[in-house]
Amino acid sequence: MKTRARLADVAAAAGVSTATVSRALSHPEVVGEETRARVMEAVQATGYRINAAARDLRQQRARSILVLAPNLANTFFSRIIAAIQEVAGAAGLTVQISDSRAEAARLATLGHDGRADGIILLDGSLDPEMVRGWPLPMVELCEWNPAYDLPGLAIDNEAAVALAVEHLADLGHRRILHVAGPQDNVLGTSRLTGFWQAVAARGVEGLEVAGDFTMRSGAQAARNWATMPDRPRAVFAASDECAFGFMSECAKMGIAVPGDVSVVGFDDVDFADRYIPALTTIHQPRARLGRRAAESLIAALTEGRPLPRKRELIEAHLVIRGSTSAAPR
C-alpha cells in the first residue's frame, strides 16, 4: 500500500489542474461535464480521499463540535450524546466529547486550538468568566448558568416538579418530602424552588431533606425518613437515581413502595420502567433535547443562522407508574 493519493495525483491522472479537481469534488455544477467525468474516473483510479486537515486549515473551520459534560460516565448523558452524534454525523460533522472540568482546565492553559467549531455545554457549574471567554459559538443544554449569558435549551424544571407534586396531592397526599438535589447545581436548586412553589400553590405541607442526585444520597434519605416521628407518605426525589436509592433502602428496611410510601423520581432513565415497582417519574425527552441542541448549533455554524438569544424551555411530562398510590386515609 503506497502513500495516499493527493489532489495533485488526481489532477495529474485526469490531466487537469488541482483547482479543477477540487471544484469537481466540491462544486460539481461549476465544472464541465466531460471534465467532471474524467476527474471522477481519476478519483476512482487513484483511490483519492480528501485530507481533512488541509481542507480545514484552508477553510478555517474544523467541522466538529465539542460536547462538554461534567460526568461522561453518567447514564443520563448517553442518550443525549447519542442524539447529538446522530444529527452531527448526518451533517458531516464530527463530535468530540470531553469532561467539562478537565477540558476547562486545558482551555485555560493551552487555549482553544481550533479543533471544534462550536460547543454544546452540559455543565452549569464552570467559571462564568472563563466560559464567556471561549471564542466559540455555544449552546447550553439541560443545565444552565445565567452568568454564561448563552443561548440554551432545557426542560421547564419548575413546571415539571409541579406535575410531580400535583400528582401526589391528587392521590390525597397532604405531606410531601422532597429529597433535594445538590444546591450547587442549577437543576438541584430549580427543582427545590419548584417544589416549594408547587407545594404552596397546592396548599399541602412540604418537607425537605438534602441529597445530591446519587443513589447513595437517596438511600441515606430513606434511612433518615424512617426515623421521622410522623413519616410523610409521599416522596419526591430530585432524580431517578436518588429515587432508586430511596426505594432500595426501603426494601431493605421492609418498607413497601407504594404501600407505605409513594415515590416519584425525575428523568425517566431507561431503567425506571423496569424498576420494582416501576417508577413514577418526570420524563425528560433526552433524545429530543440532544437533537434540538445539535440542530440549532449546526444551523448557526453552517448556515450562519443566528442562535436563539435566550434559553428555550421544553415541556416535560409525568409518567405515572407503580411507585405511587393513593394516600392511606
Next chain:
Amino acid sequence: MKTRARLADVAAAAGVSTATVSRALSHPEVVGEETRARVMEAVQATGYRINAAARDLRQQRARSILVLAPNLANTFFSRIIAAIQEVAGAAGLTVQISDSRAEAARLATLGHDGRADGIILLDGSLDPEMVRGWPLPMVELCEWNPAYDLPGLAIDNEAAVALAVEHLADLGHRRILHVAGPQDNVLGTSRLTGFWQAVAARGVEGLEVAGDFTMRSGAQAARNWATMPDRPRAVFAASDECAFGFMSECAKMGIAVPGDVSVVGFDDVDFADRYIPALTTIHQPRARLGRRAAESLIAALTEGRPLPRKRELIEAHLVIRGSTSAAPR
C-alpha cells in the same frame, strides 16, 4: 476582539523567526534561554494559540482517536468511553465518538479523511472485509470478531459465565436456565457456549431460552419461564438489563426473587447494586477496560510501540448480592 494571533505575529513581536517561535514552544530545550524568554513574553502579549489544523497538516497526524460503538445510547458504554476520554485527554488527544454502523457507511463512501489516528472498536458485527480495509491502527474492545484480525481486549466471558454457574450450583441449584444473548453477537454466543461448558463441567442440568440482552427480552423470558411445568429455580441472564427485565416481570407476577427463583446477571451496571433485590452479577471492569484499550492504542500512536498481536483477556469476577439464594430442598 481582533483576529487570532499566528506564529508569525509572535515572531514579529519577539523579533525572531517563526522557526524559533515554533521551537521555543515545542522543543524549548533547543532554544537559547534569553530568546525563549522573549518568545514567551510575545506569546503572552499576543495571546497566541496554536492552530491545530495547521500543526496536524504539517505533522500528518490528527491527535485524535475515534471510538465506534453499536449503540452510543447504551449505558454499558458510558463508563468505558469516559475512561477512554480521560486517558486520551491526559495524553493531549481528542476523542471522537460515532455510531459504528453509521460511521462504517460513511467510511465506505467517503473514505477515511485523516481526522483520527486510531480507532477503538466496540462492535464485532461489522463487515470484516471493510474493517480490515480501514487504514488505521485499531483495537477491539469488549466485543471482537476473529475475522477482523485485530488486537483486542475483553474480559474472559466463558470463564466469567462459569463463575455464575458455579455460584448457582454451589447454592444447591441442579437446574439452571440461561436467558441467552443475541446469537448474532459474539458476547451472546460466547456466554452461551460458556454456559453449556460450565453446566457440563459441573454436572448440572442446563436449559436455554432466547433473548437479546434487553429488558424486554428478559421480561418475555420470565413469562415463558412462568409457564414451564417444572420451573428451574435458578436463572442466569446474559446481561444485567435482561436480568432486570426478568425480575421486574417476576415482581408483577408475584414471584419472589430470590425466594422462588435466583437470578444472576452479567455486567454489573451502576444500578445492579441498588436493584430490588440487589443483583448478583458478573462485574465487568469497564473503566479499566476503557483505560487499558486507550493506553495501548495511544502508546502505539505516540511511541510507535507495537500493538499486542492477539486479544488479551481480563479476568472478571462475580459479585454476590441479594438476588441469589440457596436452592429449596
Next chain:
DNA sequence: CTGAAAGCGCTTACAG
C-alpha cells in the same frame, strides 16, 4: 542556537 525556505494538501479569488 537561529533563520530562510520548503512543504504539508487543500481552496479560492483572479484572470482569461
Next chain:
DNA sequence: CTGAAAGCGCTTACAG
C-alpha cells in the same frame, strides 16, 4: 469552464 498562483499556519531538514 479552467488554470496559475497565492495562502491557510504550522514544522523541520538544511545551512550557517
